[in-house]
Amino acid sequence: SYEVTQSPSVSVSPGQTARITCSGDALPKQYTYWYQQKPGQAPVLVIYKDNERPSGIPERFSGSSSGTTATLTISGVQAEDEADYYCQSAENSGTYGGVFGGGTKLTVL
């Protein structure tokens, strides 16, 4: 079955830039979506269609995709950004759900 892969953890100091990656063979032809999940809370969409930001999401959150790797970038990381981040994609269009990566724990030092 299709999988997308994330590194388990990323650590950065406040004000630095955090980059969280998601890898999958179908990413060249499929969009990637990113969700932020804080402890005890439901996930929140932070990026859709590789690089679009929903209303209400701070501008420091951005996304990109190249080849088989998609990247979520958080510029000027703040303490409140500490959370788990999950990518979501699909092997083909019309999946109506797809697969999630295993998640990346962002620690703000």
Next chain:
Amino acid sequence: QLQLQESGPGLVKPSETLSLTCSVSGDSIRNSRYYWGWIRQPPGKGLEWIGSIYYSGNTYYNPSLKSRVTMSVDTPKNQFSLKLSSVTAADTAVYYCARLVDDSSGDYYFDIWGQGTLVTVSS
């Protein structure tokens, strides 16, 4: 403002059927722009898509769970439901309902989530 609320038993015995309902408020479940889905998260682990349903009743299930999953929609009550049969301890998880929106390319993503409900499978 759209809100989704999961409800159902918090404890299910092994081999029995888990049943959950998601109540939608602030929009009609018949809105043709959206699908409605279930996602689960075992304690301390990642997210797993379970399945999605359209208001007409069309369903799409995760192949790994397909043999045990049934989803349905109740448009007069503005609700949709999940049934997962033959549960084991591995099905213990927080279960989320969510709205899926078309990104205009044929792909769907989850833009609004419920708060989630913990279901424990234990005798």
